[in-house]
Amino acid sequence: MRKRKIRIARNNVTLSFVPYSEIxxxxxxxxxxxxxxxxxxxxxxxxxxxxxxxEEASLIQSTMVLVGKIKDFKGxxxxxxxxxxxxxxxxxxxxxxxxxxxxxDQSALTVIGPASIVKEIKRDPKxxxxxxxx
Amino acid sequence: xxxxxxxxxxxxxxxxxxGKKKEIVxxxxxxxxxxxxxxxxxxCKDWTGEEIGTVSKVPHETRNVQIREKVEIEYNGKRxxxxxxxxxGIATKIDYEEFLKFGMGKKDSQKRxxxxxxxxxxxxxxxxxxxxVIVVLDATLNPYSQVNITxxxxxxxxxxxxxxxxxxxxxxxxxxxxxxxxxxxYDTVGISAKSGKGMKDFYELLFKTAKKV
Numbered sequence: 001m002r003k004r005k006i007r008i009a010r011n012n013v014t015l016s017f018v019p020y021s022e023i024x025x026x027x028x029x030x031x032x033x034x035x036x037x038x039x040x041x042x043x044x045x046x047x048x049x050x051x052x053x054x055e056e057a058s059l060i061q062s063t064m065v066l067v068g069k070i071k072d073f074k075g076x077x078x079x080x081x082x083x084x085x086x087x088x089x090x091x092x093x094x095x096x097x098x099x100x101x102x103x104x105d106q107s108a109l110t111v112i113g114p115a116s117i118v119k120e121i122k123r124d125p126k127x128x129x130x131x132x133x134x
Numbered sequence: 135x136x137x138x139x140x141x142x143x144x145x146x147x148x149x150x151x152x153g154k155k156k157e158i159v160x161x162x163x164x165x166x167x168x169x170x171x172x173x174x175x176x177x178c179k180d181w182t183g184e185e186i187g188t189v190s191k192v193p194h195e196t197r198n199v200q201i202r203e204k205v206e207i208e209y210n211g212k213r214x215x216x217x218x219x220x221x222x223g224i225a226t227k228i229d230y231e232e233f234l235k236f237g238m239g240k241k242d243s244q245k246r247x248x249x250x251x252x253x254x255x256x257x258x259x260x261x262x263x264x265x266x267v268i269v270v271l272d273a274t275l276n277p278y279s280q281v282n283i284t285x286x287x288x289x290x291x292x293x294x295x296x297x298x299x300x301x302x303x304x305x306x307x308x309x310x311x312x313x314x315x316x317x318x319x320y321d322t323v324g325i326s327a328k329s330g331k332g333m334k335d336f337y338e339l340l341f342k343t344a345k346k347v
Contacts, residue, residue: 057284061259115229
């Protein structure tokens with residue numbers, strides 16, 4: 001699958017779709033670096049698959065380090081939509097198949113956006129809504 | 135004499151396995167302003183008479199990990215010795231301008247934001263050193279946040295026993311069922327750390343969860 005970039009010129013918001021194949025072989029550090037580079041470039045990233053819990057925690061840590069160092073960078077909004085659309089389903093599968101979750105669940109989508117652009121990602125078990133800053 | 139030597143040998147060698155239970159390192163995790171310090175204070179006050187930290191309506195009041203060792207609690211004739219680790223709230227974004235809304239000056243807000251970012255990093259580091267976790271959530275808010283899911287995902291991956299506390303049940307908007315339906319695999323208890331409501335059920339669940347350590 002090719003990487004797609006959708007630019008909505010009016011509001012200058014860029015959505016970048018990152019297929020699983022593009023991050024599957026990256027180390028955790030490189031995945032996080034790639035994501036944060038895109039976030040710092042003011043892009044909203046949609047990743048096919050999800051990060052491991054450890055990578056998610058490292059992403060939060062790295063984000064916080066950057067918030068303290070880069071002017072006007074306030075952090076990111078993150079949301080993961082599981083394939084079933086139900087978090088309880090996700091946790092059940094997570095517990096049953098930790099190995100699968102640790103190598104990446106391709107049926108999930110991860111949405112990450114810089115906090116300067118994405119005000120909030122509202123979610124419930126079945127849908128997510130991206131609220132953008134004016 | 136021989137018996138004494140053998141007894142000493144066994145005590146030294148196997149004392150850790152069969153002797154007094156070790157102190158449980160209990161971490162309080164959750165998003166900012168959920169009431170982690172309020173709950174840790176409640177436990178400390180109940181059993182030591184002292185508090186662990188200050189609380190505030192302004193988010194990120196706890197910006198350093200706060201530790202209280204050797205807190206002995208007793209419930210229904212059973213005892214637990216805890217080392218309480220009250221962690222700063224975990225967030226994916228921190229904007230100093232949010233603090234301005236609470237009447238803080240720009241300089242103080244920026245300082246608070248910087249300290250808060252360091253606190254988040256520190257909280258996550260501590261995940262490697264706790265062996266029981268209470269995830270404290272604000273029962274008036276939507277529990278489906280990525281921070282909550284990331285915290286619980288990390289606890290599962292590290293095989294750390296977890297219990298979920300829905301705090302602020304004294305408020306009208308509180309909805310514990312929403313938390314229970316978000317995390318049905320976990321034991322959940324509703325409390326108000328402020329009023330003390332639900333603490334009996336809390337201690338019961340704490341002892342039950344501590345058995346998994």
